[in-house]
Amino acid sequence: MATAKQILLGLDRVELAELFADRKDAKLRAKQIAHHIYARAERDFDKMLDLPGEFREHLKANFLVSPLEVATHKTSTDEVEKLLVHRGDNQVYECVLLPYKDRVSCCLSSQVGCPMGCTFCATGLGGFDRNLTAGEIIGQYLLLQSLTERRLSHVVFMGMGEPLLNLKNVLKTLKLMHEEVGLSYRHITISTVGLVPQIKELAKENLPIHLALSLHSPLDKVRDRLMPVNHKWPVKEVVGTMKDYQNTTGRKVTFEYLLIKEVNDTPEQAKALIPLLKGMPNVINLIPFNWVDTGQGFSRPERERVRAFRRILEEAGLNVTERVERGHDIAAACGQLAGQHKGKFARRGISEPLPVRS
Ligand code: SAH
Numbered sequence: 001m002a003t004a005k006q007i008l009l010g011l012d013r014v015e016l017a018e019l020f021a022d023r024k025d026a027k028l029r030a031k032q033i034a035h036h037i038y039a040r041a042e043r044d045f046d047k048m049l050d051l052p053g054e055f056r057e058h059l060k061a062n063f064l065v066s067p068l069e070v071a072t073h074k075t076s077t078d079e080v081e082k083l084l085v086h087r088g089d090n091q092v093y094e095c096v097l098l099p100y101k102d103r104v105s106c107c108l109s110s111q112v113g114c115p116m117g118c119t120f121c122a123t124g125l126g127g128f129d130r131n132l133t134a135g136e137i138i139g140q141y142l143l144l145q146s147l148t149e150r151r152l153s154h155v156v157f158m159g160m161g162e163p164l165l166n167l168k169n170v171l172k173t174l175k176l177m178h179e180e181v182g183l184s185y186r187h188i189t190i191s192t193v194g195l196v197p198q199i200k201e202l203a204k205e206n207l208p209i210h211l212a213l214s215l216h217s218p219l220d221k222v223r224d225r226l227m228p229v230n231h232k233w234p235v236k237e238v239v240g241t242m243k244d245y246q247n248t249t250g251r252k253v254t255f256e257y258l259l260i261k262e263v264n265d266t267p268e269q270a271k272a273l274i275p276l277l278k279g280m281p282n283v284i285n286l287i288p289f290n291w292v293d294t295g296q297g298f299s300r301p302e303r304e305r306v307r308a309f310r311r312i313l314e315e316a317g318l319n320v321t322e323r324v325e326r327g328h329d330i331a332a333a334c335g336q337l338a339g340q341h342k343g344k345f346a347r348r349g350i351s352e353p354l355p356v357r358s
């Protein structure tokens with residue numbers, strides 16, 4: 001049996017140079033290869049024309065740029081493209097290309113599935129398989145980049161998985177995006193369920209990335225029900241950590257607020273957000289619930305309920321935005337397309353039980 005080829009995706013130019021250490025020109029070749037892989041989204045060694053022919057043959061025989069395969073490619077009526085990818089093991093994860101007038105953004109996954117068990121989330125309901133490697137994360141970006149002529153300038157980690165549970169690989173990805181692809185850290189957003197120790201760790205990195213917290217309720221009794229993580233790090237503690245993050249890094253954080261009818265969209269909860277976020281010039285991004293069969297009867301609030309919730313926050317001087325719905329016809333919301341493929345692809349493990357707040 002032929003030995004498996006070594007994967008280059010995920011390696012930086014120093015690591016690439018180590019692979020070719022027996023060559024005098026290792027550094028130069030590593031720089032060229034890194035440019036082809038990351039800045040040009042090139043997977044084919046034959047198209048890396050500035051490399052010597054014999055070296056290209058050596059690369060073809062021993063290495064593979066990317067192991068990623070596309071299981072499904074869907075395009076919505078509003079030009080959103082969604083890929084379901086895997087590395088040949090049928091553990092699929094999703095990424096989405098989001099073209100806007102002024103920029104092209106993308107939404108990437110950090111894990112196959114997610115162990116956090118949020119009760120409204122298709123990914124969470126599907127369980128957890130594994131962390132993605134840096135190569136598999138940046139590989140999503142590169143696949144999406146190769147779908148468009150426009151430059152993919154913005155990245156959000158809002159696909160499958162909890163990025164801060166896979167912090168090491170996510171940090172490596174950020175470094176590659178910044179140093180090799182040339183993306184601005186300021187155009188990269190990490191969304192987290194609210195893992196306090198990891199938020200503190202990320203603050204120490206002091207990268208000018210954008211951090212968003214999935215808050216979803218100012219009340220522990222409601223957030224407990226929606227997000228088991230709240231048992232461990234309740235509302236005040238996690239919001240306090242976000243404030244510290246903001247003070248340390250000087251980067252404004254934002255809050256994501258999913259609206260589920262009569263669960264967390266009540267005037268009482270809108271009012272409770274006001275003192276909680278006092279003194280933070282932050283944005284709250286409202287996200288009306290995308291229907292997922294949660295078994296809990298969750299539903300999406302009507303426009304009027306969303307408007308009423310928004311009005312209370314705005315009257316108190318908070319900055320509110322609403323997520324513009326894109327790619328609805330191809331189920332481009334968190335976890336949905338992979339959810340549809342469950343029977344075919346998913347091999348999910350049982351999620352670890354979360355520690356309960358003492
Ligand atoms: N694990 C991270 C990032 C991935 S989820 C996090 O939870 O923040 C990205 C966003 O999608 C989160 O704000 C999450 O709460 C939201 N989301 C999950 N399920 C959703 C649904 N059914 N409808 C709308 N938003 C959803």
Ligand code: SF4
Nearest residue numbers: 114116118121124193
């Ligand atoms: Fe995981 Fe985020 Fe879904 Fe919660 S909302 S289960 S943290 S992906």
